[in-house]
Amino acid sequence: MPKSPATPVPVSSIAEFEHSLDELEQLVTRMEGGELSLDESLSSFERGIGLYRQCQTALEQAELRVRLLLDPEAPDTAEPFDSRID
Numbered sequence: 001m002p003k004s005p006a007t008p009v010p011v012s013s014i015a016e017f018e019h020s021l022d023e024l025e026q027l028v029t030r031m032e033g034g035e036l037s038l039d040e041s042l043s044s045f046e047r048g049i050g051l052y053r054q055c056q057t058a059l060e061q062a063e064l065r066v067r068l069l070l071d072p073e074a075p076d077t078a079e080p081f082d083s084r085i086d
Helices: 011-033 038-070
Strands: none
Touching: 011 038
């Protein structure tokens, strides 16, 4: 029985990833500025870890989708195409 095609990622998932990444960048900038109290720094760090994990999960899911597109029968052995031009 043929496998069903991968379901497309909803635009909201992409928007959520981009929003999380943007928020993470803003947190890093604020923390690097050195203007936060210890409590604010710890809260920001905790939030940053959560955002990092969300982004990492989204990237892993995107990689899986690419692998499925490259070789739907055996995604674990799919090799990305070589984008270099010799």
